[in-house]
Amino acid sequence: MLKVGIIGAGGIGRVHASVYQGMPNVKLIAISDIRNEAASSVADEFKIKAFNSADELIDLSEVDIIDVCTPTPIHKEYVIKAAMAGKHVICEKPIARNLDEAQDMVRICKKAGVKFMVAHVVRFFPEYAKIRELIEQGSAGKPAVVRASRSVGVVAGWNNWYSNYELSGGLMLELMIHDFDVLRWYFGDVKRVFATEARQNGTEYALATLRFENGVIAHVEGSRAHFLSFKSALEIAGDGGLIDFDSNAAKPINLCIGKKGDSDKEIAIPSSPTEESPYYKELFSFVNCVEKDLDPPINGVDATKSLKVALAALESAKTGKVVRL
Ligand SMILES: NC(=O)c1ccc[n+]([C@@H]2O[C@H](COP(=O)([O-])OP(=O)(O)OC[C@H]3O[C@@H](n4cnc5c(N)ncnc54)[C@H](O)[C@@H]3O)[C@@H](O)[C@H]2O)c1
The missing domain is CATH 3.30.360.10 (Dihydrodipicolinate Reductase; domain 2)
Structure with missing residues (x-):
């Protein structure tokens, strides 16, 4: 059973939370957001923990996968923190706001030896x-x-x-x-x-x-x-x-x-x-890669080209x- 934490409880964070809830081999543990009310609203709906601080969520030893659903300019910070904490990371598209950020994310995930996928759902x-x-x-x-x-x-x-x-x-x-x-x-x-x-x-x-x-x-x-x-x-x-x-x-x-x-x-x-929901297929494909030690279908290099x-x-x-x- 893989354990997931989501950062960002806005529009897409809520969609991802509902998708993980339907996966047999996944346990959604927690969600974090700088807005307490946003995190609590999703947490109450899905009976999971709410955090105000993403760092606290990343530090949870039981979490295997961090799913980054924050606005685009805030992808880099959390992808890198999660990778450096040894978590596998899936991040919403676009990978980042600019090329330097994207390249740093790819480099650090590779160095940390974690799996990194960008959620190009189409x-x-x-x-x-x-x-x-x-x-x-x-x-x-x-x-x-x-x-x-x-x-x-x-x-x-x-x-x-x-x-x-x-x-x-x-x-x-x-x-x-x-x-x-x-x-x-x-x-x-x-x-x-x-x-x-x-x-x-x-x-x-x-x-x-x-x-x-x-x-x-x-x-x-x-x-x-x-x-x-x-x-x-x-x-x-x-x-x-x-x-x-x-x-x-x-x-x-x-x-x-x-x-x-x-x-x-x-x-x-x-x-x-x-x-089958494309969002289910997308997130399940990443979970499957983590579970079976496979390469993610859309890696950081691929997403950087887009x-x-x-x-x-x-x-x-x-x-x-x-x-x-
Ligand atoms: N694949 C898709 O179909 C799809 C659809 C919508 C959005 N997206 C992508 O998802 C990402 C989020 O979009 P959204 O529509 O959910 O945005 P949103 O504005 O609805 O939600 C963003 C959430 O992030 C929170 N947040 C802001 N700064 C934060 C921080 N520093 N730490 C923690 N939380 C923080 C906000 O409080 C908000 O709840 C974007 O990159 C967007 O491009 C993808």
Whole structure:
């Protein structure tokens, strides 16, 4: 039985707490937050201990895994403290606010000999995992052009940190990094990035064009102008057909191959997104790595590459220039 402690009792900390509660081989021990009321609220709901100090939680000898769910600029401090205390660490995405922080986290976790995973959850959504399988099977031929989008409303968070671009990095670092990461998972390294964005009072809209080393071109669109709603979509055009996913559609994944009128060659693959929570799959994959001494599916080096793409997009939007990685 592995014992887990969570740092950060905000939106995602609560989600993680509920997920661990449903795992047979895990015992969630405690949660900490600088806001006593936030930690107590989650602790009362899940019948675990609440701490005001993360250091006290990290020092608990019974805890095997620390799960860092604090705002992005506060990832580094706790990941490093946990690693130095010999705990395995899972940390929310993006790995960090800047490259220096990310590289320190990777280096110290490696030196401490602990497992370190970054929670890029979109890789665990069944639709996105299925699309990777389709790409690898060559179902739509050789991919050439991609359109990805992710739209949500304005989020505030603790002390309105999401709208403070110095802290959060805004839409590209917070939201579009989900697509940057998943596209890297599909197509490998990114060669260059061009991006543009519009911001007004927390409402944001951005478009980034990525050129991958393998030649694929992807348009990635992000929005915080879709109030009270969420949608994501992905379209991958290859020389053998099109993979088309829309989270709002009843049958989100459709693989369209064959010629016009050749309807028996058109395969539709309905997804079942509610089969198992992607958050369960994600956290369980880390627990499994710790239990069986395996390498985590998304390590710090991998997550740092996704961060680099997001930072390049931010820089491009600021300078109006193409950024080469
Ligand atoms: N994977 C996903 O789908 C997903 C979704 C939302 C957020 N996130 C990521 O999770 C992280 C947290 O986001 P959130 O939406 O839960 O934020 P949030 O603002 O809702 O919660 C953050 C919590 O951290 C606490 N906190 C702040 N400083 C602290 C400190 N020094 N020590 C301990 N606790 C502290 C705050 O009191 C707050 O309760 C971010 O990195 C974000 O990018 C991921």
